[in-house]
Structure formats: C-alpha cells, structure tokens
Amino acid sequence: MKRTTGQDRSKTAKWRAATRAVRGGTWRSEQGETSEALFLTSGYAYDDAGTAAARFTGEQDGMTYSRLQNPTVQMLEERIALMEGAEACRTQASGMAAMTTALLCQLSAGDHMVSARAAFGSCRWIVDNLLPRFGIDVTIVDARDNAAWEAAIQPNTKVFFFETPANPTMDIADLSFICGLARAHGITSVVDNAFCTPVLQRPLEWGADVVAYSATKLMDGQGRVIAGAVAGSEEFITEVLLPFQRNTGPICAPFNAWVVLKGLETLELRARRQSANALKVGQFVEGRVPQILHPWLDSHPQQKLAKDQMDDCGPIFSFVLDGGREQAHAVLDALELIDISNNIGDSRSLMCHPASTTHHNMGPEGREAMGVPEGMLRINVGLEDPDDLIEDLDQALDKSGL
Numbered sequence: 001m002k003r004t005t006g007q008d009r010s011k012t013a014k015w016r017a018a019t020r021a022v023r024g025g026t027w028r029s030e031q032g033e034t035s036e037a038l039f040l041t042s043g044y045a046y047d048d049a050g051t052a053a054a055r056f057t058g059e060q061d062g063m064t065y066s067r068l069q070n071p072t073v074q075m076l077e078e079r080i081a082l083m084e085g086a087e088a089c090r091t092q093a094s095g096m097a098a099m100t101t102a103l104l105c106q107l108s109a110g111d112h113m114v115s116a117r118a119a120f121g122s123c124r125w126i127v128d129n130l131l132p133r134f135g136i137d138v139t140i141v142d143a144r145d146n147a148a149w150e151a152a153i154q155p156n157t158k159v160f161f162f163e164t165p166a167n168p169t170m171d172i173a174d175l176s177f178i179c180g181l182a183r184a185h186g187i188t189s190v191v192d193n194a195f196c197t198p199v200l201q202r203p204l205e206w207g208a209d210v211v212a213y214s215a216t217k218l219m220d221g222q223g224r225v226i227a228g229a230v231a232g233s234e235e236f237i238t239e240v241l242l243p244f245q246r247n248t249g250p251i252c253a254p255f256n257a258w259v260v261l262k263g264l265e266t267l268e269l270r271a272r273r274q275s276a277n278a279l280k281v282g283q284f285v286e287g288r289v290p291q292i293l294h295p296w297l298d299s300h301p302q303q304k305l306a307k308d309q310m311d312d313c314g315p316i317f318s319f320v321l322d323g324g325r326e327q328a329h330a331v332l333d334a335l336e337l338i339d340i341s342n343n344i345g346d347s348r349s350l351m352c353h354p355a356s357t358t359h360h361n362m363g364p365e366g367r368e369a370m371g372v373p374e375g376m377l378r379i380n381v382g383l384e385d386p387d388d389l390i391e392d393l394d395q396a397l398d399k400s401g402l
C-alpha cells in the first residue's frame with residue numbers, strides 16, 4: 001500500500017473541509033487506483049513468522065485480521081476523523097452499534113448517566129432498558145433545559161448523552177453549555193450528530209468529547225447501507241473504545257465502509273442542497289398546517305440557538321396536524337411522489353408518522369412526555385425539485401381535509 005498525502009496529518013491538517021471530504025484518508029495499492037479500493041478480505045498473510053509476531057506485538061504497523069483492521073475501513077475512519085476535526089475515529093456496523101459501543105465501552109455497574117428525553121427510539125431503548133440491566137443508573141432530562149442537566153449531576157455521573165436536533169421533535173440542545181458543564185465536572189459528553197454530520201454541525205468545536213453517528217443517514221445519503229462511527233480523542237478511541245470494539249466485534253463491513261467513503265465525497269453538496277430544499281418546503285408547509293417544528297423558521301422557539309451552532313438547517317423537519325393519527329395517515333396515503341419511509345438523510349424525500357413507526361415502542365405516555373403527538377409527521381427532504389415536493393404535499397394535505 002502506498003500512503004498518499006490523504007493519510008499524512010502534516011498535510012491534511014492544512015486542507016480545507018471540501019478537500020478533506022474528497023481525499024482525506026485515501027490509500028493506494030501498487031495499482032495506483034484513483035478511487036479507493038475495496039478490500040474484501042478477512043485475514044492477511046505474512047512474509048515470515050517474525051513479521052506475524054511483530055504485527056501482533058504492535059512493533060510493526062500493518063493488518064492482522066479484519067475484525068481489528070481493514071484498509072478500506074481505515075480510509076473511512078481517517079476521512080471521518082478529518083472532517084470532524086477529531087484525533088481519531090472508529091466505524092461500526094450501524095448507528096446503533098456506534099451508540100452502544102460509545103456508551104458501554106466507558107460505563108460500568110454503579111455509574112450514572114444523564115440522557116436527553118427526546119431521542120431516536122433505539123437510543124431510548126438502550127437508556128431505558130439495557131443500561132439499567134447492567135446496574136447503570138440513568139436520569140432523563142429535557143435537553144433544552146440547561147438547569148436540568150446541572151441538577152441531574154451526581155458524584156458518580158460518568159456520561160452525558162444527547163442528540164441535537166432531536167428526532168422527531170427538533171428540540172435543540174445547547175452544545176456549548178452542556179458540553180462545557182460536562183467538562184467542568186469530569187463527565188464525558190457523547191453527542192449523537194446523525195441529523196447534521198460534520199458538514200452542518202461539529203460538536204467537538206463546542207466542547208463535546210465524543211461524537212457518534214449513524215452513517216446510514218446523510219453520510220451514505222443514498223439509502224444503500226447501514227453503518228456507524230464514533231470520533232473523539234486518540235486517548236478515548238485507543239484506550240477506552242478500542243478494547244471494547246476489538247473484542248466484541250461490532251465492526252463496519254468493508255463494502256459498507258466503501259459505500260460511505262463514496263458518499264462523503266458528495267456530502268457537502270447534498271447536505272447544502274437538501275437544507276435549501278427543506279427550508280423552501282418548510283416555508284410552504286408552515287402556511288398550511290397548525291404547527292411546524294423547523295429550526296430555521298421564526299416559529300421555532302430555539303431558532304437562534306440552532307443558527308448559532310448549526311451551519312444549515314439540514315433535511316429534516318416535523319409538523320403537527322389537529323386530526324391526530326387518522327389525518328396524519330391520510331396525508332401519507334395521499335402522497336404520490338414522496339415515499340412513506342422512516343429513513344432520513346436520503347436523497348429521496350421520505351415521510352413517516354413517528355407515533356406509529358419509529359416511536360411506537362414508547363407507548364402513549366412515553367410519546368406524550370417526549371412531545372410526539374399522534375398528529376405529528378416527520379419529513380426528510382431530498383434532492384428532488386422542491387416545487388414538485390410542494391405540489392405533492394399540497395394535494396395530499398387537500399385530500400386529508402386541510
């Protein structure tokens with residue numbers, strides 16, 4: 001393998017964001033391929049027994065087994081680290097593998113964690129069901145309430161865990177305040193940045209310790225693979241995360257890593273265009289529905305905070321109809337262009353009814369507390385012409401009686 005400048009931090013540190021996204025982490029084989037190679041191999045052969053021994057002790061750099069290292073996967077990890085401004089990154093099989101790894105690698109029985117109420121359904125399952133089974137105590141707070149984070153701290157608090165904007169309520173958490181509070185108390189902040197990616201929001205710049213991703217979302221962005229990533233300091237990744245990951249094995253497959261690598265090359269273009277489309281579609285929807293939750297609109301109570309910490313609004317927003325589940329389902333069933341689907345970040349526009357899909361497990365009380373009413377719809381705005389999307393929504397809202 002030839003190390004290109006993409007693997008040389010003395011060079012890549014000076015590159016601007018767009019260059020990092022296209023060339024960061026690139027490695028070349030002796031064939032000199034321009035596009036990153038896909039290494040579908042589980043193992044590696046050594047020239048002699050001494051080399052094998054030196055690889056295992058770490059005296060010699062190089063691959064030993066694809067649960068531990070793979071060239072394609074390493075290219076993706078270096079590219080995400082560069083885009084995030086992180087010292088190091090490791091990828092996982094899914095966003096949920098990333099969240100589970102980021103939390104379990106550092107928590108033990110007797111520890112305490114503070115977690116945001118509004119969150120992705122499976123993140124709430126980990127917080128509400130998995131961690132307590134292992135003796136890890138969790139306090140749930142309204143992530144918008146800075147004082148609540150402070151009040152929840154206990155002597156054994158190890159981790160703050162939250163996403164912003166939150167799914168599907170579009171609550172914004174104050175990155176600077178919450179991560180600063182964590183630092184001041186020796187608590188590790190873990191931010192799920194799936195809605196934004198480093199193109200739209202870089203939590204590490206606001207003081208976060210660890211950023212965790214579903215790379216399935218905007219990073220792939222074309223609805224093809226499931227993948228995840230965790231980025232942070234070299235110390236956290238090598239000393240805390242890696243022993244857990246290497247031995248439990250929730251790794252990203254090389255093929256999926258390769259697809260995400262190619263996705264990152266166009267991430268900035270897609271995230272910016274989808275944000276512009278989401279603003280235009282949001283402005284239309286605002287005039288047609290009783291309530292909209294869109295961080296770039298004046299009606300969002302946290303618009304200023306959102307604009308301070310995000311570079312653009314991203315592709316996702318939610319809105320609420322008065323007619324509950326029946327009317328929300330009627331809108332979905334009347335769509336002709338936009339698909340009924342629960343993925344986000346995709347280049348296709350997709351809409352879902354969180355109460356009956358992504359958040360159905362939480363039960364009515366859980367949804368009520370989180371702010372997910374029966375009449376809520378969430379949309380991911382894609383790369384189609386926004387006027388076609390507006391026409392589709394217009395006719396679907398008409399048919400539902402709006």
Ligand SMILES: *Cc1c(COP(=O)(O)O)cnc(C)c1O
Binds near residue numbers: 214
């Ligand atoms: C999708 C998502 C996840 C889970 O990621 P998967 O790749 O589906 O496992 C976690 N957090 C947020 C905010 C998400 O949107």
